[in-house]
Amino acid sequence: MTSPLKPPKKKDPQKRSIVPTLPPLGRSRAALGLTVAAAEGRFALQHCAECGTVQYPPRDACTHCLSVELDWRDTPTGGTVIAETRIHASPDPYFRERLPWRMGTVKLDAGPVALAHLHGDVGRGDRVRLSLHLDKAAQGVIVALPTERTDVMEDDPLMRSLTAHPRHRRILITDARAPVTLPLIHALQKAGASHVFVGEAEAWRRWPGRAAIAALENVSIMPLDVTDADSLQSLAGEIGGKTDILINTARFIRPGGVLGGDTVFARDEMDVNVLGLMRLAQSFGPGMAARTADGTNSAAAFVNILSAHALSPDPGYGVFAASQAAARSLSQTLRAEFSHSGLRMMNVYVGPTDDEWHQPLPPPKVTPAALARSIVDGLIEGLEEVYCGDVARDLAERWRRDPGVLERELTGGGA
């Protein structure tokens, strides 16, 4: 049985933080399919398009019929542990710091055999549920989990290293006024977050939900304006060393296309949605990246909320979509820059949200509570690519299938 994590003690700021090390990083091109699936929380393996044989480890040709048509498909997650070991010696610096390390051989119901990390509650002979997770090197790895939930199973040290679970962590939400912020605070606290900092721009401007947030325990409202680098620097100086998860909820949105659009609004959209992300990353990113091995409340994730139209624009929100595409591109560069530290860059793609700026649109629309739930689930699962709501999932699926066709459909060419 997993023992529950104890709340961490207050840290001595004079003490040296442990320098983050990473597990082995190198992968073949084929194996990156595991990483792509892990980022989305799917258990996908290669299936031969001709004979259906499921392959593992990832290959360039079918191990049964030599076809080179191998597709990544969601795969049944059942398996049985047929051997296990506890490693007491490793030449690798990351694992050396974490010995002993348990792993095992798992026979998958789908056919192949996989070496896998073993959750503390499973061992030889057990039926398991396999899942793909991103490890600290941001590569997909197979984990054997109990088939049924066990007590505080997410507190297992293995799972803490593979997820960004909010338990005992301190979280900064950047925009108190965003409709998602209040339900997000509730969801994070329910998941065990120890403290939530909430950013407020232009504090002199009154707004309706403030009292409700200010009244919450273990929540602090802090001055934060993503368009103001000085405000970010001073806040990072104050709480940057205890920001374990940063969730950027700041966004500026106005409907309309390009021809009739107002460049003043366009500039605000770019300033908040694109440069705001860049300023946040510059002021909080390096400090978080240095603290990813800092025990129970180590820095774990930088979360960015994007419109699913970052993938392909909705002409009704043309400039906003352009800002989302730019922010997505920045987030991918940031992901590369953070990958050397083990800090996760999580993008949450969302369809039209149920707010004043999407008022004339038909349903389905994403409620703030649903968005909050997706964000916290993504942290608990350790994802990097989260699709919230039917519209986002549908858009992403169509985009994967054919981005050209999706563009024509969205711009009015579809029947």
Next chain:
Amino acid sequence: MKRQSYDGVVLTAPVTVPYVRYSQETAHWWIARALRGALDKAGMSPRELDGFSVSSFTLFPDTPVGLTQHLGLTLRYLDTIPMGGASSVVAARRAARAVQAGDVDVVACVAGDANRIDSFRRLLSSFSRFSMDAAYPYGYGGPNANFALLTDAYMAEYGATREDFGRIAVAQRDNALRNPDALMKKPLTMEQYLSARPVSDPIALFDCVMPCAGAEAFLVMRENEAERRGLPFARLDGTIERHNAFPDDPIQLRGGWAMDADELYEMSGCAPGDIDLMQTYDDYPVISMMQFEDLGFCAKGEGPAFVRGHDLTIEGDFPHNTSGGQLSVGQAGAAGGYLGMVEAIRQVTDEAGPTQVKDAARALVSGFGMINYDRGVCSAAAIISGGNA
């Protein structure tokens, strides 16, 4: 089709360059010394040699092609056997056919590897694509973790105990104490074996080999050539080779020998009971136990009873890994795949000195190599006998 015999071809001039735990010398240096030793024994100059078969993990950026210029060899047969523990048997059987067909006169079969500080870790990190993608990210236990899993499954399936594996390790240490070149020089008791520090459960310190630097060599030539040079020699009675046997076994509880053992004995014209000594590939005791089973000395799953019922030392009723094996001599990279063959040639030609088994006429050498992902992929075996047998 019935396989042709290796009549008229012999193995001779066995050479071991004594191993060193860490060495600044390169693989080229170690291979040169072993080659020189074998040629000196045969009274040949490097210019006379026309065949060369090389196994090494640490020649990079060179291949055996680079070695021809490096060592000044002009060859008409050049082979490289990248099969780790199966290398010597495979090198010998290929060279034997080439010599038999007249494509080449003499093949020097050599394996050698360097071992500098940290070179083992660096060797592991580029060992195979499946290891990189699907083994190292899971705790980076290297071969220790792989064999721990096989040992765990074997124990669960057949009821073997740690003590059963200990019998193999302890007997080999007894043998090694007679071999002045063995790196392990202290006696090993069963109690020490059982209480050793764990490495990857259920494997502990004395289940593991010590990586080191070293080299081994022997020559393959026609029988009349060996006689002309006055060299004691061994005949190659039979061989087998198999790669990726039993791919559908979920975990490796048997090796390729189980597919081919009957053919080996048929070709060699003998049975397991006729074998005077056995050299297994012993990077972990569990794999030696599987070789006893798969090569017909006992039934599958009876390996534990077999080691309880036999004395595996030089003077015992089943002499096994008489030099001390890799477990007690050390594992010099690819030379680990030659250790048993070179010792077996010495044994059947009565040149083994302090480790000599009395009246050793026929030896079985088996090889096992290359943990590509979750199991050893290459297996091979040969039966050799003394020239006068």
